[in-house]
Structures are given as structure tokens and as C-alpha cells.
Amino acid sequence: MSESIGANTGTSILLEEVTKQYPGQVKPAVGGLTLEIPAGSLVMFVGPSGCGKTTTLKMINRLIEPTGGKIVINGQDVTKMDGDTLRRGIGYVIQAGGLFPHMTVATNIGLVPKMLGWDKAKIAERVDELLELVSLDPAIYRDRYPKELSGGQQQRVGVARALAADPPVLLMDEPFGAVDPITRQRLQDELLNIQSEVQKTIVCVTHDFDEAVKLGDWIAIFDEGAQLVQYDSPERILANPANEFVENFIGSGAGLKQLTLTRVNEVELVEAVTALPGDLASDVLSKLQGAGAPTAVVLDSRRRPLRRLTRRQLSRMQLVDDTVDASMPVVSDQSTLNDALDTMLVASADTAVVTGRREVFQGLINVQTIMEAISAANSAVGGDEAPVGLNSGAIPALSVENAMAAQTPSAEEPR
Ligand SMILES: Nc1ncnc2c1ncn2[C@@H]1O[C@H](COP(=O)(O)OP(=O)(O)O)[C@@H](O)[C@H]1O
Ligand SMILES: [Mg+2]
Known part of the structure; x- marks a missing residue:
């Protein structure tokens, strides 16, 4: 696969001043976002509804085309690459699995491998392997239809399908938003287990800050227009929220949330x-x-x-x-x-x-x-230096100097 976006692990993603201006909208949905997503890490996007999380995510696999900026995956500018080819290297998981109702579990999971021209035996083998990975017994589930599964099981199949062709990158948009709290907790635990096995580069959108703390190596907190308010480790965000917006987002009991981080x-x-x-x-x-x-x-x-x-x-x-x-x-x-x-x-x-x-x-x-x-x-939060993340060019009318001055302190330099 010479056209693919890289190895199956160890793939970094860099958004460079990425902007999305929807036609007819006054402000850009995403304004000049620069964001580094380190290879093999799990980055959580959180922020209020409508702040541009989904738009940002979908620009990474070009389900939405940016109106400005570049997206660089593994050192390669993918902004002009063929969209379908790009998406075959990027697993995509949406709420409720997004399964095709008229296809069996096995057919759903085998879609991308089939498009890639794998032979039937290899696809069947891969389907069973993935069902095992997401803790579904292949003998029981491979020939079922999505409506014969619970919400949590559908979501598992959605994850299996996204991993089918062993893509280096996995994008997830509120994947566990539609299941009950107990199933959600299990699916979260499972995602962490799977990630410890496969080491993908994962970007996951959530509106649940606790989920972000539990799953994320890094958390990006956005405000309207995908303005990055803070981008750091869960530990450091809890210990040092950048401002009141983040504090409100963390909600009450920031100290208690620390408890999820320690065993x-x-x-x-x-x-x-x-x-x-x-x-x-x-x-x-x-x-x-x-x-x-x-x-x-x-x-x-x-x-x-x-x-x-x-x-x-x-x-x-x-x-x-x-x-x-x-x-x-x-x-x-x-x-x-x-x-x-x-x-x-x-x-x-x-x-x-x-x-x-x-x-x-x-x-x-x-x-x-x-x-x-x-x-x-709270007093001894260490760890690796945070990846780069900031917005620029969001206020095109201003000079560079003024634009710098207009940025929040947290966006001034990498945190
Ligand atoms: N296809 C579209 N056309 C016009 N505006 C859109 C479109 N999709 C999203 N938006 C707007 O862009 C902003 C960001 O949306 P979205 O990325 O879906 O937010 P989030 O996922 O954070 O809830 C919102 O104001 C939304 O109304
Ligand atoms: Mg969304």
C-alpha cells in the first residue's frame, strides 16, 4: 500500500492553522487551529456543544474539507490526497456504532478489508480476530444483524469495524454517548485494554469531562470556534485549570477526579x-x-x-x-x-x-x-511536556502583533 498514510503504529497528526468556514456562517467553526497529536497517543477533545469538535475531527479524515491550513499525517500533507484512500487508513467510530442495518456483523466489520481487495478467507479470519478483541464470541455474533445486538454490542462492533484494516489512526466521535453508564464504563475499560495492545493514534470527542480524564493521554479543551483553551495531561489540567472556563468545565470536585488517576x-x-x-x-x-x-x-x-x-x-x-x-x-x-x-x-x-x-x-x-x-x-504533577496546541489567524482583521495580544495566556505558548 504505497499510498497509505504510514505504518500501522507510530503515526503523528499535525493540524497546521486549520480553519473551517461554513458558507453563510459569520464566524469560522474552526479558527486557525494548530494542534499536535503525538504518535500512539490518545487525545480527547472536550468542549461545549457546537464548539467545533466534530468539525475538527472530520477534517482529519476529510469527511469535511478544511477551508484553510494543512493536515500533516506522519509527515505527509494529506490535505490534497485522495479522500477515499486517506479514509481507508483512518478508522472512524461514531455514536451507536453507525453500522449498516442490512448487513451482518461480519459484513460490517469486513467492509474496508473487502474494499482493499483482501481475499475472503483472510477477511473471515480478521473478523473473528476482531470480535475476540472486542470481547464478542465470533461463533455467536458474526452472522447477526445489528438490530439483534444491544447498544453496547453494536458499539463494540463499530470499534471492531474501525480497526479492521489495522489503520494507524482511529477517530471516535462521542462513541459511548448512547449507552447506559455501566456499559459505558466497560467500553471505556475495553478501549484502554485494546489501546494497550494496538497503540493507535486515537482522537476521541466527548462532552464528558470524566471520560476525558479516564481515557486521555492528553486533553484538548475547546471553546466556541474550536478555540483551544487548554491542552495538557489530565493530571495537570485538574491541578492547574487554565482559567474559569476550564474550571467550570471540570465541574465540582476537581480533587475527587484526581482519584480516577491513581490506583x-x-x-x-x-x-x-x-x-x-x-x-x-x-x-x-x-x-x-x-x-x-x-x-x-x-x-x-x-x-x-x-x-x-x-x-x-x-x-x-x-x-x-x-x-x-x-x-x-x-x-x-x-x-x-x-x-x-x-x-x-x-x-x-x-x-x-x-x-x-x-x-x-x-x-x-x-x-x-x-x-x-x-x-x-495536586502539588507534584509532573510528566511529559504537553504537545503543541494554539489558535492563530482566527482574527484576520488584526495584525499579527495584535492577534498575539488578543490570545488568552494559555494559547500563547505550548503548554
Ligand atoms: N454543515 C454545516 N453547515 C453550517 N454550519 C455547520 C455545519 N456543521 C456544523 N456547523 C456549525 O459549526 C459549529 C461547530 O459544529 P460541530 O463541529 O458539529 O460542533 P461540536 O461537535 O463541538 O458539537 C456549530 O456552530 C454548528 O452549528
Ligand atoms: Mg459533535
Whole structure:
């Protein structure tokens, strides 16, 4: 494929002063946007409705033609390249999957490979491989029609179809907007898993800031006319919102959103007094007193937590038994701090028991630890330097100097 836009991974995208002026509109929908999308990264576009996210996305695969500027993919100016050829190298996912209703799942997924002239056996093999990748059993789903699938399953097929010809670039426009919150969370997790396997360059539009924080390596926050207000890592945007617009967009509880970024295994756990069934309750009680701890964690022979015992409970028993408390708050060390806090809130407890592989007890996490993690995250946000992003030429009547002065501080230099 000599005309393709590059290797299947490691493809950068650069928008250079890209403008879209729709006929009959006073202001451009996208005004002089310069944006660097690093190879293999997942960039989220967020911003209010009508600010130009979809227009910007569709200019990358030229479903919408820019009226100004250049789009450079892997060093190649694609602005004048044949649109159909370009789009074969760019997967495109829209809300509700955008599947063709009269075609089976397999036919939908195999569309681009068929256009590329793959033979039938190779297409069939690829379809099954992709269904596996998006966690749909090929034997069950390949011959179904879209209407025989749930919304979440249709969306999975949409993702599979976009990945069919192994394109280096994936564009997604509010892909999970039409599914219920639980399905959305699963699809998000799955996208992250898939991305860790395939390392595409992904641009994904959302109006959900939490989704942007969860999925994005970088987040571009736009205001009307695709004016870039801030372009940085989720961590740094949460810690240092560029202005009030971004603060409002983040919404309440910016600190709490930090919790989605940190996993339980990244914070220091509290050690706990442990006990085994058969231990003398009085021995455990004196250990608790010695440690100044309120509860002991009872473990089974493989060190899996069974329940917690308070001093009062211990003082009333002779021997520790192997009763299981199903309502004990337990989180995996892979959980986010957000999940951990949720678990504590549901159990009305200020600590949760943490388990690792094979449910082996690791320690305790408490609200204090979580609060400290928030402030630590806020004060020490590091990471790679942000990619370049700014608008220029949006105000053609002004001289270059005035245009520079008119820009917001955040747009003045790369952040
Ligand atoms: N085909 C079109 N013709 C004229 N104006 C359009 C067209 N498509 C979008 N617009 C306008 O361009 C602006 C940006 O739209 P869009 O990119 O769809 O925003 P978003 O995806 O951020 O909601 C809006 O003001 C919208 O009304
Ligand atoms: Mg849109």
C-alpha cells in the first residue's frame, strides 16, 4: 500500500492553522487551529456543544474539507490526497456504532478489508480476530444483524469495524454517548485494554469531562470556534485549570477526579493486626491494644480476608472463628482510589480491606490516605511536556502583533 498514510503504529497528526468556514456562517467553526497529536497517543477533545469538535475531527479524515491550513499525517500533507484512500487508513467510530442495518456483523466489520481487495478467507479470519478483541464470541455474533445486538454490542462492533484494516489512526466521535453508564464504563475499560495492545493514534470527542480524564493521554479543551483553551495531561489540567472556563468545565470536585488517576497499589497502605481462626481472642485483643488499632482482620489459611473484629467483639469471644462477613468493604489493589472511596461510602466505613492477586490480604486503605493522595497529586504533577496546541489567524482583521495580544495566556505558548 504505497499510498497509505504510514505504518500501522507510530503515526503523528499535525493540524497546521486549520480553519473551517461554513458558507453563510459569520464566524469560522474552526479558527486557525494548530494542534499536535503525538504518535500512539490518545487525545480527547472536550468542549461545549457546537464548539467545533466534530468539525475538527472530520477534517482529519476529510469527511469535511478544511477551508484553510494543512493536515500533516506522519509527515505527509494529506490535505490534497485522495479522500477515499486517506479514509481507508483512518478508522472512524461514531455514536451507536453507525453500522449498516442490512448487513451482518461480519459484513460490517469486513467492509474496508473487502474494499482493499483482501481475499475472503483472510477477511473471515480478521473478523473473528476482531470480535475476540472486542470481547464478542465470533461463533455467536458474526452472522447477526445489528438490530439483534444491544447498544453496547453494536458499539463494540463499530470499534471492531474501525480497526479492521489495522489503520494507524482511529477517530471516535462521542462513541459511548448512547449507552447506559455501566456499559459505558466497560467500553471505556475495553478501549484502554485494546489501546494497550494496538497503540493507535486515537482522537476521541466527548462532552464528558470524566471520560476525558479516564481515557486521555492528553486533553484538548475547546471553546466556541474550536478555540483551544487548554491542552495538557489530565493530571495537570485538574491541578492547574487554565482559567474559569476550564474550571467550570471540570465541574465540582476537581480533587475527587484526581482519584480516577491513581490506583490503590500506588498509595501506602495501613498495616493491620491480623488473626487466624483458632487464635485466642484475648491475644488478638492485646495485640490490638499494643498497636492502638480499632479492628483486627481475620484471614483464612491462604491469607484471604474473612471479616474484621472490633475490640468489643473480641472481648466477648474465646476463640476467633472462621465466620465470613460478606458486607466487609474490600477493594483490589488494581482499583482506582475513586472505586475505593465508593466502596467505603457504600459500606459507611472509613477504611477498606485491600487484596492483591488471588485475593491475598495486602493491608488497609483509609479516607486519610485518599485525602493525602489528592493533595500530593495536586502539588507534584509532573510528566511529559504537553504537545503543541494554539489558535492563530482566527482574527484576520488584526495584525499579527495584535492577534498575539488578543490570545488568552494559555494559547500563547505550548503548554
Ligand atoms: N454543515 C454545516 N453547515 C453550517 N454550519 C455547520 C455545519 N456543521 C456544523 N456547523 C456549525 O459549526 C459549529 C461547530 O459544529 P460541530 O463541529 O458539529 O460542533 P461540536 O461537535 O463541538 O458539537 C456549530 O456552530 C454548528 O452549528
Ligand atoms: Mg459533535
